[in-house]
Amino acid sequence: MSDLKAFRQEIRAWLEENCPQSMRTAAKLEEQVWGGRNISFYSEDSRVWFERCVEKGYTVPDWPKEYGGAGFDKKQHRIFEQEMERLNCRPPQMNLGIWMVGPAILEFGTEEQKKEHLPKIARGEIRWCQGYSEPGAGSDLASLQCKAVLEGDDFVINGSKIWTSYADESDWIYCLVRTDPTGRKHDGITFLLFDMQTEGVDVKPIELINGETHFCQTFFDNVRVPKANVLGEVDKGWTVAKRVLEFERDMMSNMESTVAVSGQSPRTIGQKYLGDDNGRVTDDVFRHAIAKHEVNRLAMELTPQRMVDEYTQGVGDPTVGMILKYVGTEEEKRKYELMIKMAGEHCLGWGDDISELEEQLTSEWLGTKTYSIAGGTSEIQLNIIAKRALGLPEK
Ligand SMILES: Cc1cc2nc3c(=O)[nH]c(=O)nc-3n(C[C@H](O)[C@H](O)[C@H](O)COP(=O)(O)OP(=O)(O)OC[C@H]3O[C@@H](n4cnc5c(N)ncnc54)[C@H](O)[C@@H]3O)c2cc1C
Incomplete structure (x- = not known):
C-alpha cells in the first residue's frame, strides 16, 4: 500500500473514532467555535472535538509540529481535508489567525514571532x-x-x-x-x-x-x-499585505465549507419544492440549472486538487489560483439565487411566518452578496486576472 493510502486510512480511522456525531453537520452561527481569550463552547461535544484536534495539531494540520500543527505536507493536507469533508466534520476552530495572519507569520515572521503567536492560534487562545x-x-x-x-x-x-x-x-x-x-x-x-x-x-x-x-x-x-x-x-508591509490577501482569497474560494449552515444544495431544494413523488425535479429549466451548478461545483473541487498535484510535481501555472476566489464566490451567489428561485414563495418571509430552514436559506442567500465584496471585490479580482494572469494592457 502506498504511503498516501496508508495515511488516508489512518486519518479516516482517527476521524471515525474521534469526531463526535453531533460535530458531523454544518454548524449554525451560534454553534461555531471561535478561538480567543473568551472562547466558549456550544456543547460538550464541541469542546471535546476542539481539544482532540488541538492535541493532534489538527486545528492547523499543515503547520509545523513545533508551532502547534500536525506537520502535513500539501498532499497530506488535501487528504485530511477530503476526509473531513467525507464525514462532514465541522472545523474545530474558526480564527483569522488560522486562515490569514498565521500563514503570513510562518512566511515572514522571525523565529521569536513564530514561537510567540503560532502556538496560541493553534490552541485557540488568541483571536x-x-x-x-x-x-x-x-x-x-x-x-x-x-x-x-x-x-x-x-x-x-x-x-x-x-x-x-x-x-x-x-x-x-x-x-x-x-x-x-x-x-x-x-x-x-x-x-x-x-x-x-x-x-x-x-x-x-x-x-x-x-x-x-x-x-x-x-x-x-x-x-x-x-x-x-x-x-x-x-x-x-505591502508585500506581506498582498500575501495575506492571497490567503484570504484562497479561503473565500470555498465559503461553502465555512458558512453554509443549512447544508442545502440546489438538488435538495429542487427535490423538496419542485420534486415529484420520486424526488425528480419536474421543471426542465431548473433541472438543467441544477446540473450546471453540480458540474461547476465539481470543477471547483478538482481545480485546487489539480493545483496541488501540479505544484508537487513542479509543473503548472501559478496564476490559476487567482481565478478561484472570483469563480468560487460568484458560483456560490448563483447557487443561492437558484435555490431561492426554486423555493419561491417559501423564502419570501422573515421571522415567525417561515420555517427555520427557510429563514436560514434566506439569511445565507443574503450573506452570499458579501462574498464578492469582502477580500477584494469581483471587479478587482477581474482586474488582477486581466493584468497578472492574462498580461493584458491596462488601457
Ligand atoms: C463581509 C465583509 C467583511 C469584511 N471584513 C473586513 C475586515 O475584517 N477587515 C478589513 O480591513 N476590511 C473588511 N472588509 C472590507 C472589504 O475589504 C472592502 O469592502 C472591499 O475591499 C471593497 O472596498 P470598499 O467597500 O471601500 O468599496 P470601494 O473600493 O469603494 O468599491 C465600490 C465599488 O467600486 C468598484 N471598484 C472600485 N475600484 C474599481 C476598479 N479599479 N475597477 C473596477 N471597479 C472598481 C468595486 O468593485 C465596488 O463595486 C469586509 C467587507 C465585507 C463585505
Missing part, C-alpha cells in the same frame, strides 16, 4: 482581526492613511480602520499603517501586530440592517506598539 480597510481605502487599499510614527522603540499609531469584522470580539489585530507618506503609495506601508487591549484602541460596532453588529470601526489614538511587532520589514 485575530484584520485592520486593512479605511473609509477612503477599500479597493484602493494602498491609499491608506492610518499613520504610525517611530518614537524610540515604539510606533505611535493614529487613525482609524473600518469594516473590521469582529474587532469587538478579537484579542489581537494585524494592521496596515502608513510609516512613510512620501514616495509611491505602495511603499511606506508597514504591517503591525498588536493587542486590542493596548491603551488608545477603541472599537465601535456598526449596526447592520438585520440588527447584527458584525462590523466595527476601529480607532487608534496614540497607540504605542513596539517596533519588534513589525511583521516583515518597516515600509515594506
